[in-house]
Every structure is written in C-alpha cells, then in structure tokens.
Amino acid sequence: MALPKIEFKQVAFTYQPNTPFAVKALDHINLEIPENSYTAIVGHTGSGKSTIIQLLDGLLLPTSGSIRVDENVISATSSNAQLGRIRSQIGIVFQFPEAQLFEETVLKDIAFGPQNFGKSEEEAFALAREAMQLVGLDADLAERSPFELSGGQMRRVAIAGVLAMKPSILILDEPTAGLDPRGQRETMQLFERLHVDQHVTVILVTHQMEDAAQYADQIAVMNGGQLVKVAEPAQIFANPQWLKDNHLTVPKTTQMAHELERGGFTFNPYPLTLEQLAVQIKRQLESRTQ
Amino acid sequence: MHKMITVQDAVYSYSDDEHLVLKNITFDVERGEWVSIVGHNGSGKSTMAKAIDGLLKLTSGAIEIDGTALAEDTVWKIREKIGFVFQNPDNQFVGATVADDVAFGLENRHVSHDEMVAKVDEALHLVHMEAFADREPAGLSGGQKQRVALAGVIAMRPEIVILDEATSMLDPEGRQEIMQLMRELKQTYDFTVLTITHDIDETAFADRILLIDDGELVAAGTPEQVLTNGTDLVDRGLELPYAERLLNQLNLLHIDVPQQYMTNDQVVKWLCQKLNSSK
Numbered sequence: 001m002a003l004p005k006i007e008f009k010q011v012a013f014t015y016q017p018n019t020p021f022a023v024k025a026l027d028h029i030n031l032e033i034p035e036n037s038y039t040a041i042v043g044h045t046g047s048g049k050s051t052i053i054q055l056l057d058g059l060l061l062p063t064s065g066s067i068r069v070d071e072n073v074i075s076a077t078s079s080n081a082q083l084g085r086i087r088s089q090i091g092i093v094f095q096f097p098e099a100q101l102f103e104e105t106v107l108k109d110i111a112f113g114p115q116n117f118g119k120s121e122e123e124a125f126a127l128a129r130e131a132m133q134l135v136g137l138d139a140d141l142a143e144r145s146p147f148e149l150s151g152g153q154m155r156r157v158a159i160a161g162v163l164a165m166k167p168s169i170l171i172l173d174e175p176t177a178g179l180d181p182r183g184q185r186e187t188m189q190l191f192e193r194l195h196v197d198q199h200v201t202v203i204l205v206t207h208q209m210e211d212a213a214q215y216a217d218q219i220a221v222m223n224g225g226q227l228v229k230v231a232e233p234a235q236i237f238a239n240p241q242w243l244k245d246n247h248l249t250v251p252k253t254t255q256m257a258h259e260l261e262r263g264g265f266t267f268n269p270y271p272l273t274l275e276q277l278a279v280q281i282k283r284q285l286e287s288r289t290q
Numbered sequence: 291m292h293k294m295i296t297v298q299d300a301v302y303s304y305s306d307d308e309h310l311v312l313k314n315i316t317f318d319v320e321r322g323e324w325v326s327i328v329g330h331n332g333s334g335k336s337t338m339a340k341a342i343d344g345l346l347k348l349t350s351g352a353i354e355i356d357g358t359a360l361a362e363d364t365v366w367k368i369r370e371k372i373g374f375v376f377q378n379p380d381n382q383f384v385g386a387t388v389a390d391d392v393a394f395g396l397e398n399r400h401v402s403h404d405e406m407v408a409k410v411d412e413a414l415h416l417v418h419m420e421a422f423a424d425r426e427p428a429g430l431s432g433g434q435k436q437r438v439a440l441a442g443v444i445a446m447r448p449e450i451v452i453l454d455e456a457t458s459m460l461d462p463e464g465r466q467e468i469m470q471l472m473r474e475l476k477q478t479y480d481f482t483v484l485t486i487t488h489d490i491d492e493t494a495f496a497d498r499i500l501l502i503d504d505g506e507l508v509a510a511g512t513p514e515q516v517l518t519n520g521t522d523l524v525d526r527g528l529e530l531p532y533a534e535r536l537l538n539q540l541n542l543l544h545i546d547v548p549q550q551y552m553t554n555d556q557v558v559k560w561l562c563q564k565l566n567s568s569k
Contacts (some may be wrong), residue, residue: 045431052342127407150332178377180330180488181529207461249462252532256554263562274532278539285545285565 005169005201006033006056011065013051024230025051027225028065038195039200040212040233043222044247049205052222053171056203058083058094088117091167095174096149097158106132106149106157108140113165124164132158135190159187163194169201170194176208188215209251213237213272221246221281238270253277293354293480294450295319295342300351302337302505311337313505314351321356324476324483326493329502329529332525338502339454339486343374356449370399373443373481377455379427379435382442388430389414389423392441399446413445414438416478417471433464437471444475451476453485457492469495490517490531501526514551533557 011223013026033039043049054060055067058074066075072086094100103109113122132139135156141149146157162170164172172191176184188211194200195215206212212219212233219236221229223246229236237243240250240258250263255276257267265284271277295318302312311334321326329335340346342353344365353360355368376382385391389410396406414420417437422430427438438458443451453472457465473495476483485492499516501509501523509521517531519524519538524530528537533554539548544568548560 044463045433062379152298152525178455182527183331207463209462238486247463256532256536256558259554259558260561264565265562274535274539278536278543281540281561282543282545285561 002035004032005035005037005070007031007068009191009281011055011062011067013055014063017063023223026055026062029227031220031227033201033203033232036195036201037218038204038216039205040219041222042206042209042212042219042248044207047222047247048225049198049222049253050173050178051225053173053205055085056090056169056171058087059284084220088165089134089167090169090171091162091165092171093159093162093175095177097162098146098154099212101154101158104239105143106137106146109146109157110160110164113161117165117180119260122261127164127166128160131164134194135160136186152179155179155183155187155226158285159190167200169203171203171205173195173205174207175204207249209237209243209249213251213253221248223247233272237272292321293318294321294323294356295484296352296354297338297342298352298354300338300341300353301349302341302346305351310349311505312341312348312351315502315505315507317500317507317510319482319484322480323498324485324496325498325500325503326485326487326496326569327500328487328490328493328528330488333502334505335502335529336454337373337467337487339452339484342484343372343452344368344532345374345506370446371449373446373448373451375436375439375443375451375456377458379432379439379459382439383435385427385429386439387424388419390428391427391438392445395442395446397493409445410441413441416444416475417441431464432460433467436460436468438466440468440471440475444479447479448481449482450482453483453487455488458487465489465492488528490523490529493517501528503527517549 008029008031011029012024015025041052042047051060055062061074061076061078064076066073072082074083074086084254101109103112103213107125107128109123110131114124114127119127132142137153137156137160146154149157161275176187177189191202192215195202204216216233218230219233221236228246237251237254243250244290253271257271257277261267267280271280297315297317298311301310303310315338327335327338341348344360356371357556358364358368360368361545383391384394392410392413393406396409414423417440419434419437419441420432420530427435457468460468469492493513498511500507501521502515503526509516515525517534533552536557541547552560
C-alpha cells in the first residue's frame with residue numbers, strides 16, 4: 001500500500017512551554033491522511049484544529065513528534081528551507097480570506113502567490129487566468145479592483161489566489177463562513193470538483209457538520225487537544241449523544257433520524273444526507289403497508 | 291396598535307451609481323414585535339437596517355421611529371431608542387476590558403458613576419458574562435464577544451434592538467446561544483427586535499419575516515406564509531427550513547405530504563403516525 005500523503009506521528013504542541021503560561025494545545029496526535037482523500041477535521045472552538053493548520057503550514061513547529069508531507073518532514077528542528085519545500089505544495093484558504101486581498105487588480109492579486117514562488121510574470125498571469133476560470137470568475141473581471149467586487153466574488157478571488165499555486169494539498173479553514181446558502185453550496189461544490197477532477201487532497205476544518213457529513217471520506221474529531229476519533233462519516237454521526245459529549249453540533253439529518261427512531265423508525269446505516277433519509281423513510285412506510 | 295418602525299417607499303442608491311440598492315420598500319413593525327429581514331448577500335437587507343438607524347440617508351422615501359420622522363435634527367434622539375449589533379464584534383470594541391466596553395455608551399450619556407457600575411453589572415449578568423468583566427475583549431471567543439456587544443446595547447435600555455447578521459461569524463453553538471439569549475432578553479424587556487440574516491434557522495423566533503431580493507420586498511408574512519415553496523426561497527439564494535426540504539424530498543419520492551407548513555416536531559409526529567397507523 002502506498003504511504004499516506006500526510007502523517008502525524010506523536011505530534012504535541014505547547015504554547016509558551018516551560019513558563020507558568022504553558023498551554024498544551026495538541027497532545028500526541030497520530031493521524032494519517034491518504035493521497036486524494038477528503039478529510040474533515042471537526043471540534044469546538046479551542047479543540048486544537050487551528051494549531052494543526054498552523055503546523056502544516058510551518059507557521060508553528062511541533063514541540064515534539066513529527067509531521068511528514070510526502071518525503072519532507074516537519075519537526076521541532078526543521079529549517080526554513082525544509083518548510084519552504086512543504087509550503088509550496090500546500091494551499092491554505094484561511095477564514096475570511098478576502099480580508100487579505102491587496103493588489104490593484106484581480107489578476108495581479110491572484111498572480112501574487114505564483115510570482116512569490118518564483119514564476120515569471122507571464123507564467124503567473126497565465127496561472128491566474130486559469131484559476132479564475134476554475135473558481136467561476138468571469139474573465140472580464142481580471143482588470144477590475146478586487147475591492148469593487150461583491151463579498152462572494154472577493155472570496156472567489158482569494159480562493160483563486162491559492163489555487164494559482166497549484167497545491168497538491170488544499171487546507172480549508174471554515175471556507176463558507178459568512179456566505180449565504182447559495183454561496184455556501186457553490187463554494188463547497190467548487191472544492192468537490194477540485195478534489196475529483198484534479199485529485200487534490202483536501203483537508204476541511206469546519207463547524208458545519210452537514211458539510212463534513214456530505215463531502216468527507218474520513219472525519220477526525222478533536223477535543224481538548226486530543227484526537228478522539230478518526231472514522232467514516234456514517235460512524236461519526238451515528239450517535240448523537242457522543243457528538244454532544246464532544247461539543248459537536250448534531251447534523252439536522254442525524255437529529256431528525258434520531259427523533260424518528262423514538263417513534264418507531266429504524267435506520268441502518270444511519271443516513272448522512274436528506275436524500276438518504278427520505279429514501280429510508282419511504283422504504284419503511286411502504287413495507288408496513290404491504 | 292402602536293407602530294414602532296414605519297418605512298415608506300424607501301429608495302437608496304450610492305451617489306455615483308444608478309443601480310438601486312433599495313426599490314420602494316414599504317413596511318412597518320409593531321411595538322414588541324420580532325421581525326426578521328431575510329435575503330442573500332447583497333440583496334439590500336443590511337442597507338435597509340442601516341437606513342433605519344440613520345447610518346445612511348435614503349435617496350427618497352421616509353422612515354418614522356416611534357412616531358418621529360427620521361431627519362438630520364432627530365437622528366440622535368432616534369438612535370437613543372435603537373441598539374445596533376453588527377456582524378463583526380471586533381469592529382465595535384472600544385474598551386480595554388469587557389466592563390469598560392459595556393460602559394462606553396453610558397459614559398457618552400453622562401450617566402453617574404454609581405448608576406453606570408450598576409447598569410454594567412446588570413447587563414453583564416443578563417448575557418451571562420459577569421465572570422469576564424475584567425478580561426480583555428480581544429481574548430474572547432466570537433460568541434462571547436457578541437454577548438458583550440449585546441450587553442453594551444442592553445445597558446442603554448433601547449426600545450428597538452437591531453441584529454445585523456450578528457451571528458454570521460459564529461459557530462453553530464454560538465449562533466444558537468445568541469438567539470436564545472435575545473429571546474430571553476426580549477421577554478424581560480419587551481424590546482422590538484429586527485434581525486437581518488440569510489440563515490433561515492435564525493428566523494425561528496420571528497413573528498413576521500420580510501424577504502428582500504435585489505432591493506425589492508418580495509414577500510412579507512408569518513413564517514408559515516414565507517418559509518414555503520411559494521416564495522422561491524432557493525431561487526433567491528436562500529434555503530427552505532429542514533422540515534420543508536424533507537417534505538419536498540418525500541414528495542419527489544411519490545409520498546403524499548400535507549400541503550401546509552410544518553415544523554420539525556410536526557413532521558416527526560406526522561411521519562410516526564403514518565408509520566404506526568399502517569401497521
């Protein structure tokens with residue numbers, strides 16, 4: 001079997017170690033992320049999700065343990081050159097990424113990343129135009145100021161800026177926060193397309209359990225700096241009480257299925273989407289009438 | 291009935307633009323009513339809220355608050371009646387500590403020190419944040435920050451509270467907390483509440499919903515009237531409530547579903563009855 005794309009081995013991280021203010025943010029995490037997988041990392045505020053993102057981008061170094069990304073390893077003693085090699089293949093869409101737009105035109109803003117990693121202006125602009133197309137931005141917008149665009153369009157410009165660097169790993173930190181339902185749906189479908197068509201390995205950090213249930217093939221649950229469970233969505237969402245104990249919101253479909261079970265329905269496997277729930281309800285209603 | 295907010299033919303466009311952000315919007319809100327204005331990003335709903343608080347001036351049309359016409363010479367008087375909570379709490383923090391921040395509005399109104407301390411304590415107690423009085427606002431979670439913002443508003447005893455996408459930056463837990471809290475506070479103080487949102491779940495406590503799309507008021511009524519297929523919520527960039535979506539899906543699978551609007555609990559009850567009656 002091929003080696004996983006990313007491997008966390010006994011990773012621990014403590015803020016302000018060896019001081020009275022020491023806070024253990026990650027406690028000996030072991031996690032494998034296979035190539036071309038879609039992994040959701042969930043957990044409530046302060047569970048350690050953001051620390052994982054910052055470690056993957058080399059913004060923080062682990063206090064102990066190591067993270068391997070392909071053949072490169074991040075540990076407490078990694079050099080900047082080593083971190084640079086890893087950064088060039090990881091794209092991160094931070095929360096509210098449109099806050100980081102700064103260039104005078106959309107095209108220049110998107111081309112900034114590739115230029116920063118050594119592409120010529122011509123190459124960077126070509127990559128930027130390609131990225132605009134990927135995120136569904138009209139080519140006419142290339143010469144406009146990003147600040148004249150709507151909130152949803154600005155978010156697309158910011159995402160295009162990440163995609164223009166052609167990352168093989170895409171990390172998404174609450175990518176749909178603040179968008180209306182249509183914007184949320186379109187954004188999640190865009191990432192799904194990249195995952196399927198371009199074989200990008202996706203790591204989604206989110207509070208939206210519906211998105212984790214619908215898109216991820218594995219879900220890692222964090223609580224208090226520890227990785228408490230890694231499993232397929234159907235396993236994670238089968239037990240509403242366990243979700244509550246780990247400060248996770250229960251997806252609406254899970255909640256509905258759970259309430260229906262109290263009234264005589266049975267669900268196996270537990271439905272993850274509205275469509276799956278409806279099919280199982282229909283089957284049970286019809287088997288009773290026959 | 292006492293009209294708290296009256297909006298008549300509101301029209302708004304940015305000065306150098308012919309595009310109308312608000313197109314002849316007319317509605318009113320009774321005292322003690324909870325009204326939600328819903329619409330997609332860029333629909334004009336926040337512009338409407340800001341116009342009501344006099345934060346921007348309508349191109350044409352009129353707004354009355356509690357019987358007083360909103361104008362340059364009345365705007366300060368009117369703002370005393372309105373507490374406004376914005377989307378991003380970081381944009382409205384001014385105090386070095388949580389308590390200082392809540393006191394800021396009172397200080398501006400020259401409230402005496404003793405009265406101020408009492409009002410700040412009370413407001414922090416109401417939003418369940420008294421333990422954080424001496425903390426720095428920057429170190430709080432998003433949900434805690436919005437509680438502090440709400441405390442700052444409550445301390446002023448407004449008659450109208452406007453929440454302009456006040457929960458959109460919070461996680462689902464924080465979002466529910468704020469809405470529950472708002473409901474408790476409304477019961478205590480009988481505010482008139484106006485919430486601006488694109489999250490249909492947030493309209494759960496509303497008496498009435500106004501649906502705005504591209505600057506036009508396209509539907510107004512009770513949740514039962516607005517949150518149904520008839521108003522094209524999905525085409526307008528929003529989403530139907532979960533129960534309605536499930537009924538639609540069952541309908542697609544050729545199951546006869548009731549035509550009237552149902553809440554989650556009602557759907558569960560209806561389905562379980564259907565299952566057990568067919569035994």
